Amino acid sequence: MPWTKVLIDDEDLKTALRKDGLRVTTYVNALNEAHRQLLDADPAVYVIGEGVDDPGGVFGSTRGLLAAYGPDRIMDIPIAENGLTGIALGSALCGMKPIFVHMRQDFLPMCMDQIVNHAAKWHYMTGGKCSAPLVIRALAGRGWGSAAQHSQTLHGIFTAFAGLKVAVPATPYDAKGLLIAAVRDGNPVLFCEHRWLYGFEGYAPDGMYEVPFGKAVVRKPGTQVTIVAVSLMVYEAMKAARELERLGVSAEVVDPRTIKPLDRAAIAESVRKTGRLLVADTGGVHSGISAEITAGACEDAFSFMKAPPARIGLPDCPTPAGAELEKAFYPGAADIVACALRLVR
């Protein structure tokens, strides 16, 4: 049933899924299951990163893997992000398929050299002779005073580097299917997860399946405004769209699922239909992926636009620690509603 893969966290969905006997699982369980199935299916796959063997298992995503697969395939590492990225990459160039895990996206800048200068470019620099099937999972934190160095969402930056793919799964179905696709892809993939999504429930099949890269999905059809939402903002956009329905505004929610490659065609198609674009991102607005999505939509569908496009994301300041400041820092459904109303009225 296509809708099971499209609709997201919502009480009605869960009820409907259970009624149809379809499996409901959490985002984190879907990820954990994807790891197990990948490890079972291919001896070249291994998991490496700080604390992947901890009892907590990177917030549950790698829990139990050590007992099942042993320390040779579930490998804890010293705190040496760049060196270990290079080591994982070196193994990938020689036929292994590492999944490198970072509990915070904030650690990615430590390994920019190996990601940007090496992994992303190796296939091109070698004229296609060497593939770099390195998957890097990186979690965005948020809340409880995580502050400026433990809560960053850096996915947008990494879309600037040719040769690197970037996934931003929002649902359990996509988390599992995109991780499986990423490991099988043969290219370096940055897999950006949002910690707040981990407990969210939705449909995900038992078996192995792939969600294709570069294929956006319409989470909710609508006619008056397109909301392109990334990662956690997909849920905020869905909440906003339901509120907008009550206010008599029909919003269409588009989830790109991967931002490199980016499904510009699907976004343009939606904008041609609605005539209005709002991009909601978990990252910063300035030079964020919302800028790229907006520019692409303008290039592809400007003549259909009835209003200037709008963007919602993080303001241009580091993440504050205090609860009140955090509240002001993070936009949500209410901001999307207010912005959408401005666009349609």
Add this chain to the structure above:
Amino acid sequence: MEQLSTQTQIDLLAAMLAIRAFENRISSVYPQQEMKTPVHLYTGQEACAAGVCANLEREDMIFSTHRNHGHYIAKGADLNAIAAELYGRTGGCTKGKGGSMHFVDTASGCMGTTAIVGGSIPLGAGAALALKMRKSSNISVSFFGDGAADEGVLQETLNFAALKKLPVLFVCENNFYATNSCVRARHAHGSIAARAQAFGIPAETADGNDAETVYRAARKAAAHIRAGNGPYFLELLTYRWKGHVGPDCDYEKGCRPKAELDEWMKRCPIELYAARLAARGVISQAGLDEMKKAAEARVDRAWSYALASPAPGPEDLLTDVYRAAGESA
């Protein structure tokens, strides 16, 4: 000390002659400006590559740097393909995508080279991790220079390689210069090998201009690694004759004293070794001339191939950015 076999002695000399002939050809044609790629020549350091690679099997893997030509030739890379790469041709080893700094030849275990100083250090260790995970008996080599010893990634990699007993040989060719900065201006302590020893990795500093000394050190290192004892570190003291980049020397620009270069040129690794083989009666002057001619002839053939190879077109620009679905690794 046990004498090396005649064949090994001849092979060491032949490898050095091949590298010298290749680099000399680049120097002579570079001013024509048809070779539009920055070249970091290996001239003067030949004994390092020859001595290390003579201990490697074809399936052993090497990772190298911007100064990679010598390693690739000694490891047995296709000379035609690397010559064509210097001209950015479709017959080049990376089809004109990588140039001099990114030679690759997977068939001979030459897994790629990086132009970011220190970048190949973890890659070689990662290859060793893959070999270990696959229970292969092969080993991997990370070649790098003394400049790379300044990068934190060396310390990160040494620690992990020691921790996991990875089958990796670290070869630091200490030619005393990082671009134009002398090692004395960069290092408070004279020994780079000591850094590896700090991680419990057996390490040795050896004369990098003596092919047999390098050969024996690398043989011991390779045996240690192949026996499952984990990594080994060689610091080879040598000297580059040319500037950091390009076919000219840089002493006239004031980058280093000419007297220093002269002293090292007196210790040319090829002349030193040829004289020793002559003294041992392994080769005659005629035999040496014959070997030099053979090296020149190989380079001639490589250049003929390179210059006959077509240039890629704009339609090739966007190929190879990503591996396509179903394409084999």
